Amino acid sequence: MTVKELNSKYAIEGCLSFVESKGGMAIAMLSNDHSFAQVSLYGAHVLTFEPAEQDDVLMMSNKSYFEKGKPMRGGIPLCFPWFGPHATDKALPPHGFARLMDWNVKATAQQPDGATCLVLSLTDNEQTRAMWPHAFECELTIVAGKTLEMNWVVKNTGSEAFDIASAMHTYFATNDVTQINIKGLEGVTYLDATQQLAPVTEGTAPVVIDREVNRCYMDTTATCEITDPSMDRTIRVAKTGSQSTVVWNPWKEVAKTIADLEDNEYQGFVCLETANVHRNKVTVPPGAEHAMSLSISTL
Numbered sequence: 001m002t003v004k005e006l007n008s009k010y011a012i013e014g015c016l017s018f019v020e021s022k023g024g025m026a027i028a029m030l031s032n033d034h035s036f037a038q039v040s041l042y043g044a045h046v047l048t049f050e051p052a053e054q055d056d057v058l059m060m061s062n063k064s065y066f067e068k069g070k071p072m073r074g075g076i077p078l079c080f081p082w083f084g085p086h087a088t089d090k091a092l093p094p095h096g097f098a099r100l101m102d103w104n105v106k107a108t109a110q111q112p113d114g115a116t117c118l119v120l121s122l123t124d125n126e127q128t129r130a131m132w133p134h135a136f137e138c139e140l141t142i143v144a145g146k147t148l149e150m151n152w153v154v155k156n157t158g159s160e161a162f163d164i165a166s167a168m169h170t171y172f173a174t175n176d177v178t179q180i181n182i183k184g185l186e187g188v189t190y191l192d193a194t195q196q197l198a199p200v201t202e203g204t205a206p207v208v209i210d211r212e213v214n215r216c217y218m219d220t221t222a223t224c225e226i227t228d229p230s231m232d233r234t235i236r237v238a239k240t241g242s243q244s245t246v247v248w249n250p251w252k253e254v255a256k257t258i259a260d261l262e263d264n265e266y267q268g269f270v271c272l273e274t275a276n277v278h279r280n281k282v283t284v285p286p287g288a289e290h291a292m293s294l295s296i297s298t299l
């Protein structure tokens with residue numbers, strides 16, 4: 001659908017409209033008294049979330065590609081149906097294909113509480129089946145109000161069960177990542193991706209970022225809080241249907257190897273990802289569905 005068609009079918013006067021952005025991408029602009037958010041239909045990718053009179057909660061790299069076929073660096077990429085490199089075929093895209101596909105608009109609505117709602121969907125097609133031979137429907141509901149709410153339902157529309165690993169790979173913005181601390185993961189065991197996924201049990205102190213951090217915290221449904229003195233705010237991340245929380249910052253050396261990240265941009269974000277990865281992957285029987293949700297608020 002063209003941006004013109006999207007606007008005539010789904011725009012809501014004063015609250016939701018579509019614009020064409022770099023790389024020919026259609027972007028939904030959600031705006032109301034509570035917040036402003038931009039969502040790319042390519043990847044169903046939330047690019048910005050700015051609660052009224054506050055800075056963007058999300059970070060987007062100055063070097064991000066806005067090019068179909070490539071993922072974007074920042075915001076909230078969706079990882080699905082695998083996380084990280086594909087288990088057996090390294091030619092397949094890391095983190096799966098959801099972030100590389102054009103999603104469809106299913107519905108838009110303005111809620112009585114003033115929040116704006118956008119529902120996007122992705123169903124299997126020739127391209128997805130070539131990478132992953134399953135019939136599915138993903139439906140992502142995004143509600144931007146005082147908080148940002150995302151509910152992601154994956155339905156198995158085929159006749160065989162499938163396994164999915166997935167993540168809402170949120171890049172949270174900060175002015176100085178070394179000043180933040182993350183509460184909620186105390187005592188949780190993580191697989192350390194900087195140490196060939198060796199299991200490590202977190203201590204009692206909040207998590208700080210003072211080196212390369214690439215950890216999959218397993219079997220945790222906990223709400224986390226990112227306290228950030230450099231931005232004078234705390235971000236609360238609550239979730240359902242998610243058993244893993246990934247924490248990632250590439251730090252200085254790895255940042256230099258990432259083509260779509262400026263060398264010093266690692267200082268400006270932490271990824272805290274609502275996920276089901278490794279042994280927390282989910283089996284979805286035929287006809288069944290799995291939902292994972294995320295709620296981001298600033299305190």
Ligand SMILES: O=P(O)(O)OC[C@H]1O[C@H](O)[C@H](O)[C@@H](O)[C@@H]1O
Binds near residue numbers: 095215246247271
């Ligand atoms: O560069 P990307 O494919 O977007 O992945 C970025 C990062 O995502 C996750 O957080 C993984 O744990 C990291 O290993 C990976 O480097």
